[in-house]
Amino acid sequence: MAGRNFEKFVDLASKIVAVGKNYADHIKEMGYAAATAATKAEPVIFMKPTSAFITQGQKIVFPPGCKNLHHEVELGIVIGKQARRVPENEAMQYVAGYTVALDMTARDQQEKAKKEGLPWTLPKGFDTSCPVGPFIRADQLVDPHNVQIWCKVNGKLRQDGTTKDMIFSVPYLISYISRYITLFPGDVILTGTPAGVSAVVAGDVIEAGVGDLSQISFEVARNDEQQ
Numbered sequence: 126m127a128g129r130n131f132e133k134f135v136d137l138a139s140k141i142v143a144v145g146k147n148y149a150d151h152i153k154e155m156g157y158a159a160a161t162a163a164t165k166a167e168p169v170i171f172m173k174p175t176s177a178f179i180t181q182g183q184k185i186v187f188p189p190g191c192k193n194l195h196h197e198v199e200l201g202i203v204i205g206k207q208a209r210r211v212p213e214n215e216a217m218q219y220v221a222g223y224t225v226a227l228d229m230t231a232r233d234q235q236e237k238a239k240k241e242g243l244p245w246t247l248p249k250g251f252d253t254s255c256p257v258g259p260f261i262r263a264d265q266l267v268d269p270h271n272v273q274i275w276c277k278v279n280g281k282l283r284q285d286g287t288t289k290d291m292i293f294s295v296p297y298l299i300s301y302i303s304r305y306i307t308l309f310p311g312d313v314i315l316t317g318t319p320a321g322v323s324a325v326v327a328g329d330v331i332e333a334g335v336g337d338l339s340q341i342s343f344e345v346a347r348n349d350e351q352q
């Protein structure tokens with residue numbers, strides 16, 4: 126990790142690994158069955174392509190056919206060195222830092238996929254579905270399990286959570302994911318969203334942050350190819 130510049134982690138990343146159902150209040154608002162001791166050992170994992178990344182100055186664009194686009198604010202973990210089958214008690218050594226991220230979700234298309242037992246690749250992985258903020262060095266966020274994550278739409282607070290409420294911790298997630306998928310420097314893990322997800326329309330401005338350490342502002346645009 127030493128000597129490597131993670132300010133532009135988006136250019137280094139080879140993948141985005143996302144965690145679902147990591148906050149009990151979001152599990153409840155989505156109408157999912159409550160987490161049990163059994164489900165607690167098994168986080169929900171899905172992926173977004175790196176073409177989903179956008180950074181400040183770019184716009185979030187509705188994917189084709191989507192009529193219900195949701196914001197999900199999440200703490201992003203930026204991986205600092207190759208991680209394969211990492212034990213939980215060593216996992217924090219693999220963290221270069223953090224960022225604020227939006228897991229933009231075509232909710233109507235995700236609900237359809239869920240009903241049909243199909244993957245969430247397009248509802249979660251379309252171009253512009255992963256806006257990210259500035260890099261936060263690991264030493265700037267000493268306790269990633271005690272920081273506010275928030276999201277406003279047009280100045281109105283919609284999500285106001287704390288990472289204290291994550292069901293699966295940062296080291297658990299790195300350890301769990303790296304048992305199956307090797308993580309590389311710059312890769313980003315999205316750690317799940319708290320309650321308050323809601324719909325946005327073209328012209329809305331979404332602001333989000335991890336405490337006051339990393340903040341973003343993105344405008345939502347319609348898709349000009351929209352039928």
Ligand SMILES: CC(=O)CC(=O)C(=O)O
Pocket residue numbers: 143144145146147148151155197228230316317318
């Ligand atoms: C239901 C979801 O969309 C899962 C997810 O992304 C989450 O953050 O939770």
Ligand SMILES: [Mg+2]
Pocket residue numbers: 143144145197199228315317318
């Ligand atoms: Mg999410």
